[in-house]
Amino acid sequence: MTTSLMLILSRKSSHCIFFDSKFGEKALQLAADYDIPVYFREDLFSILGNDHPDFRWLIAGPARSGSSFHIDPNSTSAWNAVVRGSKKWLLYPLEVVPPGVHPSPDGADVASPVSITEWFHELLWGDTAAQGETCGVYLSGRRNLLNVLEFLNRPNSKELVSGTMDCVNLYEKFQSKYEQLFPGSIESLQQQAEARKLQNQKACMWDTITDVKTGGFKFGFS
Structure with a gap:
């Protein structure tokens, strides 16, 4: 991407979500207003220095907007804090495909016969994170390392890997540096x-x- 602002359109909806991965560089005070919870401070990609892929976003959207079903960027762990409003969550194990959801064999696309809003209303209600609350999607740091490496090394990594202009070589850079530091x-x-x-x-x-x-x-x- 050539811009730090990403626009996602929800399927069968005019609602959209804005993702800004560079807010910390443009709004220094905003980035300084929060601390990383102690449980989430291990960042293995930090060994890449300036080649670190995007890892934090400011997300904003109107009422009833939301993302589609997905695995977090580069199959990594994440934590999400609600600044204003509330957010509903549905979490499934990696090996479980949610009912009514159809991922492509290579993992590049996810299809669903209904929008995420319809899915919530018609099939299942998830837990809600309210303003001031934090939800962690955490797969125990280094124990998740093999999942991340497998994801980065997939044949269609150019379509799947995100947060860097060098999607194809991220696997080699990360794997090589990690082995160098932790043989x-x-x-x-x-x-x-x-x-x-x-x-x-x-x-x-x-x-x-x-x-x-x-x-x-x-x-x-x-």
Whole structure:
């Protein structure tokens, strides 16, 4: 993007939301008016220095405006503070697709037969964050590192990665710098993830031969 102000139009609605990722550079006092909560101070992208992708936004919109279903930029964690008004939230695990929502196979687009407002009214109500409240979407810092690396390294990273003019090379820059500062740590995380995967597979295999209701074994005859 060539401008710091991003306009999002809500589907089937004239409502819009403004995102300003450079407000801290233009309104210094506004940026100084808040502190990062202690729970969210770990910023792994900070190792990139001036190549740090956009990481903070001032968001404004009229009543009943909102974003579509999405994964936060670059699959990272986020925290959101409500300055004025209120905001409704619906949070799903990464592996769960919300009902009535259809993401494309490459993750670049998300389709829904209804607008987000209609979705709230017709399908489900979410929790509301009121003025002065903060909501954290936090995936435990370094434990989320592999998800971020996988996202940055997808074949269509040019369409998915955001907050930088060099979308294609962000993965290489970040992965290389991280390994330089914390040698062997990515490999260690990969080994831990593989161990968890094997453990889950063993648990699933046990479920196939036991009856969870009676505690007895299941036998098949051919």
